[in-house]
Amino acid sequence: MPELTLEDIAQKAGVSRSTVSRVINGQPYVRAEVRARVLEVIRETNFHPNVAARSLALQRSWMLGLVLPRTVSSLFTDPYFPRLTQGVAQACNQHNFTLGLFLVGSAEDEEKIYPRVARKGLLDGLLIQSGELGDQLIDRLANTNMPFLVLGRPFHGENISYIDVDNVDAAYGAVVHLIRLGYRRIGTITGPIKSAVGIDRKEGYLRALVEHGLPVDESLIVDGSFSEAESYAAMQQLLPARPEAVFAASDMMAVGAMRAVREAGLEVPDDIAFVGFDDMPMIPVPEPRLTTVRQPIIKFGEKAVEILIDLIEDRTRGPQRVIMNTELIVRESCGIRGRNL
Amino acid sequence: MPELTLEDIAQKAGVSRSTVSRVINGQPYVRAEVRARVLEVIRETNFHPNVAARSLALQRSWMLGLVLPRTVSSLFTDPYFPRLTQGVAQACNQHNFTLGLFLVGSAEDEEKIYPRVARKGLLDGLLIQSGELGDQLIDRLANTNMPFLVLGRPFHGENISYIDVDNVDAAYGAVVHLIRLGYRRIGTITGPIKSAVGIDRKEGYLRALVEHGLPVDESLIVDGSFSEAESYAAMQQLLPARPEAVFAASDMMAVGAMRAVREAGLEVPDDIAFVGFDDMPMIPVPEPRLTTVRQPIIKFGEKAVEILIDLIEDRTRGPQRVIMNTELIVRESCGIRGRNL
DNA sequence: GTGAAAGCGCTAACAG
DNA sequence: CTGTTAGCGCTTTCAC
Numbered sequence: 271m272p273e274l275t276l277e278d279i280a281q282k283a284g285v286s287r288s289t290v291s292r293v294i295n296g297q298p299y300v301r302a303e304v305r306a307r308v309l310e311v312i313r314e315t316n317f318h319p320n321v322a323a324r325s326l327a328l329q330r331s332w333m334l335g336l337v338l339p340r341t342v343s344s345l346f347t348d349p350y351f352p353r354l355t356q357g358v359a360q361a362c363n364q365h366n367f368t369l370g371l372f373l374v375g376s377a378e379d380e381e382k383i384y385p386r387v388a389r390k391g392l393l394d395g396l397l398i399q400s401g402e403l404g405d406q407l408i409d410r411l412a413n414t415n416m417p418f419l420v421l422g423r424p425f426h427g428e429n430i431s432y433i434d435v436d437n438v439d440a441a442y443g444a445v446v447h448l449i450r451l452g453y454r455r456i457g458t459i460t461g462p463i464k465s466a467v468g469i470d471r472k473e474g475y476l477r478a479l480v481e482h483g484l485p486v487d488e489s490l491i492v493d494g495s496f497s498e499a500e501s502y503a504a505m506q507q508l509l510p511a512r513p514e515a516v517f518a519a520s521d522m523m524a525v526g527a528m529r530a531v532r533e534a535g536l537e538v539p540d541d542i543a544f545v546g547f548d549d550m551p552m553i554p555v556p557e558p559r560l561t562t563v564r565q566p567i568i569k570f571g572e573k574a575v576e577i578l579i580d581l582i583e584d585r586t587r588g589p590q591r592v593i594m595n596t597e598l599i600v601r602e603s604c605g606i607r608g609r610n611l
Numbered sequence: 612m613p614e615l616t617l618e619d620i621a622q623k624a625g626v627s628r629s630t631v632s633r634v635i636n637g638q639p640y641v642r643a644e645v646r647a648r649v650l651e652v653i654r655e656t657n658f659h660p661n662v663a664a665r666s667l668a669l670q671r672s673w674m675l676g677l678v679l680p681r682t683v684s685s686l687f688t689d690p691y692f693p694r695l696t697q698g699v700a701q702a703c704n705q706h707n708f709t710l711g712l713f714l715v716g717s718a719e720d721e722e723k724i725y726p727r728v729a730r731k732g733l734l735d736g737l738l739i740q741s742g743e744l745g746d747q748l749i750d751r752l753a754n755t756n757m758p759f760l761v762l763g764r765p766f767h768g769e770n771i772s773y774i775d776v777d778n779v780d781a782a783y784g785a786v787v788h789l790i791r792l793g794y795r796r797i798g799t800i801t802g803p804i805k806s807a808v809g810i811d812r813k814e815g816y817l818r819a820l821v822e823h824g825l826p827v828d829e830s831l832i833v834d835g836s837f838s839e840a841e842s843y844a845a846m847q848q849l850l851p852a853r854p855e856a857v858f859a860a861s862d863m864m865a866v867g868a869m870r871a872v873r874e875a876g877l878e879v880p881d882d883i884a885f886v887g888f889d890d891m892p893m894i895p896v897p898e899p900r901l902t903t904v905r906q907p908i909i910k911f912g913e914k915a916v917e918i919l920i921d922l923i924e925d926r927t928r929g930p931q932r933v934i935m936n937t938e939l940i941v942r943e944s945c946g947i948r949g950r951n952l
Numbered sequence: 953g954t955g956a957a958a959g960c961g962c963t964a965a966c967a968g
Numbered sequence: 969c970t971g972t973t974a975g976c977g978c979t980t981t982c983a984c
Contacts, residue, residue, distance in 0.1 A: 273731055273756075275977055286955045291979060299953055322672060322732035323977030325663035326960045333711075340697060352693045356681060359714040368727060370674075371712045373700040386709060390614055391663035391961080415614075616961055627971045632963060640969050664961030667976045732977080 274317050283311045294319060330394055333368040334358075334578060335387050337398040337407065340373040341496075348496060348522045349550050350567065351399075354421070357571020358397060364572075365579055367394070380407055388414055395582045397574055400424045400432070401465050417581040419574055419590070423466040431581060431590040433574050437467055440563045440596040441474025441517065444545045447561070447598060448515045449482050451606060453543060457490035457513035459504045459523055468493075471519045471547065487511070494523060501526030509534055515543035515604070521550045521562055524603070528557060539605030549599055558602035565596055615658050624652045635660060666732060674709040675699075675919060676734040678724070680742050681714040682837075689837060689863045690891050691908065692740075695762070698912020699738060705913075706920060708735070721748055729755055736923045738915055741765045741773070742806050758922040760915055760931070764807040772922060772931040774915050778808055781904045781937040782815025782858065785886045788902070788939060789856045790823050792947060794884060798831035798854030800845045800864055809834075812860045812888065828852070835864060842867030850875055856884035856945070862891045862903055865944070869898060880946030890940055899943035906937055 276294075280287045285304060292300050293308040300308075311317075325331040336358050338351055355371070362369040370393060372383050384407060387396055393416065398408055400422035408427055411418050420432035448456050458475045461468030472491070479486055489511040492504040501523035508516065509530070518524035524546035528538050538544055538558055549564035577590055600606055617635075621628045626645060633641050634649040641649075652658075666672040677699050679692055696712070703710040711734060713724050725748060728737055734757065739749055741763035749768055752759050761773035789797050799816045802809035813832070820827055830852040833845040842864035849857065850871070859865035865887035869879050879885055879899055890905035918931055941947055 276979095277977080287978080288956080288980080289954060292954090295979080301953060304953080318726050318730035320667070320732035320977050321730050322663050322666035323960090324732075324979080326661070326667050326962090327977080327979045329960070331663060340700070349690075349693075352690075355696075355712070356714060359681070359712055360716070363714070363720060363723060366723075368733065369712045371696070371700055371710045373697060373704070375701070379704060382704060382707075385659050389659035389662050391661035391665075392709065617963095618961080628962080629964080629972080630970060633970085636963080642969060645969085661961050664976090665963075667978090668961080668963045670976070 274315055276319065279308065279311050279315065279317050282315070283308045325391060329391075331368075331392060332366060333370055333393055334362055334575065335370040335372055335393045335396040337372045337374060337383070337387065337396060339399055339401050340375040340379075348520070349552075350496075350520075350522075350548060353550075353567045354399075354571045357568035358575055359571075360568070361572040361575035365575065367575070367579070374407075377406070383407075384410060387411075388416060390416075395419070395578045397421055397578055400467075402462070417578065419578045419581060421570075421574055423470065425464075425466050429589045431577070433570065433577060433590075433592040433594065434466075435565055435570070435594050435596050437470035438474040438477065440547070440598075441471040441519075442478045443474075443596075443598050444547070444561075444563050445475050445478035445517050446482070447600070448517065448543065448545060448604060449478060449484065451515075451543070451604060453515040454484060455487070455490065455512060455514045456484070456517065457492070457508050457511060457515070458517045459492050459494045459501050459508065459519060459527055461519035461523075462495045463493045468519065475517055494519065496520050496522060498522050498526035498529075502530045505530035506534075513542060515539075515545070518544065518546050521546040521548040521552060521560055524560055524562070525552070528603075532557075539603050540608065543605040544603040546603075561601045561604035561606070562599050563596050564599045566594055570594055615656055617660065620649065620652050620656065620658055623656070624649045670732075672709075672733060672735050673707060674711055674734050675703055675916065676711040676713055676728050676737045678713045678715060678728065678737060678739045678748065680740055681716040681720075689861070690893075691837075691861075691863075691889060694891075694908045695740075695912045698909035699916055700912075701909070702913040702916035706916065708916070708920070715748075718747070724748075725751060728752075729757060731757075736760070736919045738762055738919060741808075743803070758919065760919045760922060762911075762915055764811070766805075766807050770930045772918070774911065774918060774931075774933040774935065775807075776906055776911070776935050776937050778811035779815040779818065781888070781939075782812040782860075783819045784815075784937075784939050785888070785902075785904050786816050786819035786858050787823070788941070789858065789884065789886060789945060790819060790825065792856075792884070792945060794856040795825060796828070796831065796853060796855045797825070797858065798833070798849050798852060798856070799858045800833050800835045800842050800849065800860060800868055802860035802864075803836045804834045809860065816858055835860065837861050837863060839863050839867035839870075843871045846871035847875075854883060856880075856886070858886050858888075860888055862887040862889040862893065862901055865901055865903070866893070869944075873898075880944050881949065884946040885944040887944075902942045902945035902947070903940050904937050905940045907935055911935055 276287045276290050280290045293305050359369050374380050396418035398420050400420050405425045423434045460472045492508050494501050494504040505527035518527050524544050531542050546560045546562035549562045617628045617631050621631045634646050700710050715721050737759035739761050741761050746766050764775045801813045833849050835842050835845040846868035865885050872883050887901045887903040890903045
């Protein structure tokens, strides 16, 4: 089967290349009769115009890139990135963009990926997950005219666009919920403290304590990472400090921590109450269901794509900052049942 | 910042466009001194050649597509696809290919995606997950000269390339393991029976029974899907048939089924033994660890990319069929501890 | 309304 | 070794 081109279609339809192009792009000023004939030829030959040629002529690829860290721990077990990817992919589909996926596992990978994403002609725009790995990329891209949007508040950088949830406020709300429930010794296992999320959620925790006149006890704060296993270890470290309740920076972390609690012969929420973050659809495990901060992950991905497309279509806009809402989902792990409000 | 082109670099370096092209593509026959000068200009201008132009000239995009079904159940909770994607993405990185991700959620989506993946100039080749959704795409692509490789045995289609694990054999081995352990009433919860995996694993189950002179009891067989929830329901259906052991077509399904077992007041493996499939790194739940068939998922993805690239570079080869090995991982859920071999 | 022709940025013969 | 030239397949003025 010979690879068809516009010219071939034009010949078969007895018109010129330009006319075929007009038909394909739905432009006006083509006689209805001619249009129909061309359309017919296209249909019966199953012709699809060459993307590379079109990209070259239009200086537009209709392709978006998504750069994600590939940390062994998080990408394997935490459903966060799969869901985010799904939201982004769905939205790309919807808007007729193709999605390019770039998994960065190391600084080395980053080096390898950079030229591919920065190079013109491949991508119209980029979505970059904020974090330890992504942020170097962000700095380099900032000196480029490649439109990009950061997922999550970037660690630094002034004039860059990003989308995030208000982590400080959400964490604040989660901890205040525990305070209202009467807990006083409230601990936390933080996210990676080198990342904006980790910092922000910790800050929300601290602010809640301070604003409610509770002492900040360093022994009740353990820095963790978004991994079940590390959170399990962190909880063991936290146990001697005798927390009455714990705010974990992600649901996955809450699961790990609760595992440690159980193994120590204690009960959730009776001995230690829990609040998580994410509201991940998890395997139903035989425990009290998790009280948690719900993030609209899929919508987050969709919204990100929309903003990025806006950024691409209209370069004149200044940096965009979009904050999406979270919602505290109260279930049983916070011990609300046994408490009086 | 003006978008640089080869011509600009050529001018700055005082050579012709061709020479710059040669330097970039590492071709010989460029004087060392000239090469150095050009390289220097490229470095200081941070120049990257335009991908679209290069693709057009070379008729090659160095981009691979991955088509995955986006079934709500599986993509959300089962880590299978995230891991597969990771393997594929890693390998793409390694071989300097860009990965395009296409999530298909409906027949409608499929319709929308088809022109994008079939169109020349965007993709050099395609990886398509076999299953209910993917298979229509496969048929259409077969009439095309787009190289593609199916992940998992396609439901039908003769001359198409695919990579798979030997599901029949692996399931057979898992069930034989249970038989050797002395179980006689062995049930199964199958995968989607419209898909090749579902069929193959069920066949392995049946073959094991038959070859060992065990009766096939229809009440011990429940058709399921790769979802925790459906498997939970399936197990409830299976319970009255009093199985001594159950072979679940995936780990996720085993988790759901075991949940039903527990809720019925029974113990794993003492009352009902379990063998799963996948060897997913799961959240450690307080149960006996799962005996399961390990699939080399990441390697599977990597291998798939390699085969596809071979297919792309050398079109003359006939259809490839690659079967990867699985391994039975014996842990506690099969009740091996309490049994005498 | 429609066709001719130029050009998008790069590679690859083909001369020299 | 290096420059000139002719495409790759599409879009888009600009004539007619």
